Amino acid sequence: AQSVAQPEDQVNVAEGNPLTVKCTYSVSGNPYLFWYVQYPNRGLQFLLKYITGDNLVKGSYGFEAEFNKSQTSFHLKKPSALVSDSALYFCAVSSTGGGNKLTFGTGTQLKVEL
Amino acid sequence: NAGVTQTPKFQVLKTGQSMTLQCAQDMNHNSMYWYRQDPGMGLRLIYYSASEGTTDKGEVPNGYNVSRLNKREFSLRLESAAPSQTSVYFCASSEAREQGNLYGYTFGSGTRLTVV
Numbered sequence: 001a002q003s004v005a006q007p008e009d010q011v012n013v014a015e016g017n018p019l020t021v022k023c024t025y026s027v028s029g030n031p032y033l034f035w036y037v038q039y040p041n042r043g044l045q046f047l048l049k050y051i052t053g054d055n056l057v058k059g060s061y062g063f064e065a066e067f068n069k070s071q072t073s074f075h076l077k078k079p080s081a082l083v084s085d086s087a088l089y090f091c092a093v094s095s096t097g098g099g100n101k102l103t104f105g106t107g108t109q110l111k112v113e114l
Numbered sequence: 115n116a117g118v119t120q121t122p123k124f125q126v127l128k129t130g131q132s133m134t135l136q137c138a139q140d141m142n143h144n145s146m147y148w149y150r151q152d153p154g155m156g157l158r159l160i161y162y163s164a165s166e167g168t169t170d171k172g173e174v175p176n177g178y179n180v181s182r183l184n185k186r187e188f189s190l191r192l193e194s195a196a197p198s199q200t201s202v203y204f205c206a207s208s209e210a211r212e213q214g215n216l217y218g219y220t221f222g223s224g225t226r227l228t229v230v
Contacts, residue, residue, distance in 0.1 A: 046219075
């Protein structure tokens with residue numbers, strides 16, 4: 001069975017500093033990896049995905065993520081955080097061995113402070 | 115550009131009452147999903163429909179039923195609501211393929227359900 005772990009319930013960072021939100025996964029087959037963001041009282045919005053190719057993926061709002069096959073990780077990063085980045089972030093995985101379902105992590109609350 | 119539309123947005127039920135959550139997508143997606151979101155537990159799959167005419171159980175199907183009415187619509191029914199079903203419910207759709215989901219999901223804005 002496929003699974004996703006987000007080890008941090010909350011990440012705090014000062015505005016202007018780099019941020020990292022961690023994600024590790026377990027799948028059979030090749031992974032397809034996604035990051036979603038959820039603002040208060042809203043649905044989840046797609047940020048970026050890794051399917052194949054370059055390990056560094058760039059997405060919306062200046063976010064990027066690095067796929068590391070040996071460490072089975074897909075950490076979300078941004079060089080300079082903004083207060084408006086404060087939200088709940090979800091990592092998700094599907095795979096060639098897992099059918100067409102996405103499995104989500106438990107989410108990481110990002111808080112960016114002035 | 116509606117995407118995925120869920121109704122209602124909010125609902126309060128008494129224990130034992132029934133209700134149906136509605137979901138419709140206008141992107142011609144084959145697959146549709148119902149999730150519940152609870153604090154500290156992320157999103158858990160209740161039911162999904164890989165294609166029109168098929169439905170399957172997810173992680174937490176007990177107490178729920180679904181109907182894939184047509185390609186656009188996928189409803190979730192609570193036959194006898196319980197306080198444990200207090201949650202935020204999200205519908206999603208995707209253009210899924212057999213060899214894994216390459217495209218991710220498009221989510222609705224959610225239904226906040228309280229069972230008292």
